[in-house]
Amino acid sequence: MTALLETRRLTRRFGGLCALDGVDLALREREILGVIGPNGAGKTTLFSLIAGSLAPSSGDILLDGRPVTRLPAHRCVRAGIVRTHQIVRPFGNLTVFENLMVASHARSGAAGHARERAAELLDFVGLGERAAHYPGSLTLAGRKRLELARALATGPRVVLLDEVVAGVNPTEAIAFTALIRRVRDERGVAVIMTEHVMPAVMSLSDRVMVLDHGKRIAEGTPQQVVDDPLVVSAYLGTAATEVRT
């Protein structure tokens, strides 16, 4: 089975620092892939490379087997890859509905179509009542929902979620987890998510990849990854591994 999205030996250096070092990744259709790792492991760099915000130093990115390696961000969106930001970035001068409209236009030229999709997505994320409000009046959770809806409005095949659950209260976190599952199940969109909130990422992910210092150190089902001594040492240090073994 061929992968929907694939990276091969993906590398990005910032001067002497190798933020991402030869990472291979394969994402299948309708899959949720969790990417975890300590702070500074390269998760956000990985997203920036795939989404076209940064150009890789070397390596390839393939969507459906076609290279999208050096496409600028707006072309990646048209190809079907879209990201959300860890710190939400709504367009504060547009209403909630207009935020979705502008993203929706990226894909479909016809205004009528864009409007239907935007309205449908507002309901999907539960912001239907807030269509005419400005993003500034939403709670953080509301803005995170908007960020997700705006990404989906571009009609993606792969959506990259950078810590969407982090920072919201536990009730909201549970609601978000359900929402992300529905993104996959109802809309058929494949998801790569980074997350520090472990219950969320572990319950959602079909597979989990662990990054540390820019390298992939483990990959597998959530349970396999948690049991991996390398992963435990990356998070807790080697002494912890010795205690466990």
Added chain:
Amino acid sequence: MTVRPPRIVTPAAGLVFATACAALAALPIALELSGYAHNLLTLSFIMIAGALGWNWIGGFVGQVSFGHAAMFGVGGFVAGRLMLSMQLPAPLCWLGGALAAGCFALGGHPMLRLRGPYFSIATIGVGEASRLVFTYWERFTGGSSGLSLPIDADLKYQLYWWALGLAASVAAVSYAIRRSSLGLKLLAIKADVDAAADVGISATYYQDLIFALSGAVVGLAGGLYASYFSFIEPSDMFGFDRSITFVLMAVIGGVGTSLGPLLGAVVFVLVRTYLLASYPDLYLGLYGLLLILIILFEPLGLTGLALRVLGWVRRARAPARGPAP
């Protein structure tokens, strides 16, 4: 949830706009306007077009240009040259000037990679460089002695309706842009250029496009202005004062609003004409003061003031009608 598609133009607004245009078109004949009033209105229309055109890049995208005099000058001088050398009919000359100004603006592509104050500073540099180049390019612009254009009295009189047509069209287009998907994209770029790219908007393409369109409109205004004065010289057309004028008109009227700069241009032309006649030394100082007051207290200018007053009126009337059901 029901999302009603917003109507591009409400019938009432369209009617008001059409009536206003018709009234202004009939004005010179109906009231037998004095030559002075006739000219003042013509100049206002030309400046309205310029201010609204500037607002497309300066207001909608938030890239504040202090160099639009370059496009104004190119439009004016190319139109003038076409008139003098090729004896083309005036409207064709104006269009030629607009086209040249639009192409000239496309040369601004590298500047548009800059944002905020850096962009503004770059436009000052390019604007001043253009002024010098065109001042010393004497074969084309006549240098500091300028160009005298063959404008007969009939054309000068008719210029009123040409300028009115231009101002009305630019106002309609401004309104349409603000309400269209293009307008949303421009506002998204203004809010966050990286986030705009992340929803599939090419900031480079849309900024180039709107800068060229803005330049073409300001060039068209420059062409009409050249015909209006029938004498042009580079230091006036390309001057830094001229660039500031566009910024001032937009700021007074309401930067980034669809039609605010229209109000700004009218106020600017009227106040300037009055002040220049009565207090020639004071007028720049007064504009400075006005600018400071607006930026401090009402960033949306006259439009913001109007909205505020409208809000007071609504609130004052609301209790009289009792609580909303």
